[in-house]
Amino acid sequence: MRDQERGRRRGQGELEAQVLAALREASEPASAAWVQEKLGGALAYTTVITILTRLLAKGAVTREKVGRSFVWTAAADEAGLAALRMRRVLDKESDREAVLASFVTGLSQQDEEMLRELLTRTREAEE
Template structure:
């Protein structure tokens, strides 16, 4: 996602893969599969993610436990929306993007369109 640094994105990947809240220690252990990170580094990262609104946290005794504030699919959709809003030619970009869609992707867009109801168009 555009708003996330490399390590923030890795932390979010671990949080999205989890089925429960994770502590900083849990995250250090799960990130340790790919790199060795200090507890304080991971603590700083999840604190920033909380401040940015990417994660929710719950205090249990003396430690915070974290979970994503939104699903990965909602985060990706918000990133795409933000890119479109920043484009001087959003419609042209959408047209060019649509030309690259597979049938399955096109069908997914169609399902999303049908599910949106009477929501505003902007």
């Protein structure tokens, strides 16, 4: 590990995104050791297991028992992981309407239009 990498703190979710990206590149369910190696081997095996376990709790990965260990598969991409985080934040708040209203009023006009379009498409698909 280079000195500048060792001193740099990763942003929240950066390791999770890296682990998900590695799993998406796998041609089949992958072991934690494979993920560790794919990420360059700089992370401790226990750190990789911790990240995978957190992703499992978030529904971003699945795991299957093979022998005495597990193999892991990505169930969500980075956008899906971000959406899971957003839902968790929203679920923790008592006034969902206020949180959503604050979120929407902070959107750019382009993002607001995109959100309206996505909501319309979702409703049409449900009908």
